[in-house]
Amino acid sequence: MDINTRLLNLGLKKNQVKIYLTLLQLGSANIQEVADKAQIKRTTTYSILDSLIKRGFISFSQKGTHREYFAENPKKITAYFKQQEEKIRNEEDAFSELMPELLSFYNIRGIKPKIRTYEGLDGIKAIFDESIESKYNEDMLVYSAYESTTKYLEQYIKEYIVRRVKKGLKQRCLAELSSQSMELQKNDGEELRITRLISKEKFPLFNQIIIYGNKVFIASYKDLLSIIIESSAIARTQKTIFELAWIGSESENKQEAPPLNIPQ
Numbered sequence: 133m134d135i136n137t138r139l140l141n142l143g144l145k146k147n148q149v150k151i152y153l154t155l156l157q158l159g160s161a162n163i164q165e166v167a168d169k170a171q172i173k174r175t176t177t178y179s180i181l182d183s184l185i186k187r188g189f190i191s192f193s194q195k196g197t198h199r200e201y202f203a204e205n206p207k208k209i210t211a212y213f214k215q216q217e218e219k220i221r222n223e224e225d226a227f228s229e230l231m232p233e234l235l236s237f238y239n240i241r242g243i244k245p246k247i248r249t250y251e252g253l254d255g256i257k258a259i260f261d262e263s264i265e266s267k268y269n270e271d272m273l274v275y276s277a278y279e280s281t282t283k284y285l286e287q288y289i290k291e292y293i294v295r296r297v298k299k300g301l302k303q304r305c306l307a308e309l310s311s312q313s314m315e316l317q318k319n320d321g322e323e324l325r326i327t328r329l330i331s332k333e334k335f336p337l338f339n340q341i342i343i344y345g346n347k348v349f350i351a352s353y354k355d356l357l358s359i360i361i362e363s364s365a366i367a368r369t370q371k372t373i374f375e376l377a378w379i380g381s382e383s384e385n386k387q388e389a390p391p392l393n394i395p396q
């Protein structure tokens with residue numbers, strides 16, 4: 133990969149790269165010299181130089197009524213990127229402080245269910261991430277097509293479980309009987325989960341479903357599509373259906389079902 137391509141990957145535009153490299157070669161130059169060397173119109177060169185100054189790639193000295201432009205030492209540009217990283221972190225922290233208030237506005241419409249869809253594995257991951265960002269006191273209820281989950285998201289799901297456990301979020305899980313789900317069940321205690329295994333032939337699960345709070349998350353790995361429904365009424369109904377399935381799974385599992393945990 134040549135230097136032009138690498139600079140483009142940093143977010144510079146083609147003409148910005150040309151002018152920056154031109155000044156590195158010239159050392160210092162006035163506007164006309166830069167425009168001639170880079171073979172870019174003088175009027176265009178002005179705006180490009182200003183944009184590079186703002187990004188910290190070049191600077192200038194005033195000589196009478198004229199400016200003499202020069203490229204900054206490349207080592208100095210590293211400091212610029214660090215400043216930008218710190219600025220982004222500060223903005224992220226400030227936004228996080230606003231989050232509770234923003235969410236109160238976001239959820240105030242309340243009555244009408246909200247339905248969001250995402251495509252691709254990144255979309256499925258985004259909704260998994262969202263499921264452990266929320267605060268709720270009840271168990272997450274899961275229908276797990278764990279064989280498909282590990283096929284598509286093996287490393288990610290391991291990291292997800294670690295993050296969920298750190299937040300103290302518990303799960304009850306109905307999973308298709310497979311070698312993967314049997315391994316999953318072995319770690320139930322340390323991973324804050326109760327897993328019941330159900331016959332894949334009698335009760336096949338084609339989608340991953342997680343019910344928590346006022347949300348129902350559905351992921352289809354075959355279609356690489358995920359859906360999240362925000363509705364207290366829909367979530368409560370799905371919790372009731374899960375509890376019926378949980379009670380029905382007792383014949384295949386020896387664990388005692390915990391008390392129903394359906395919000396009123």
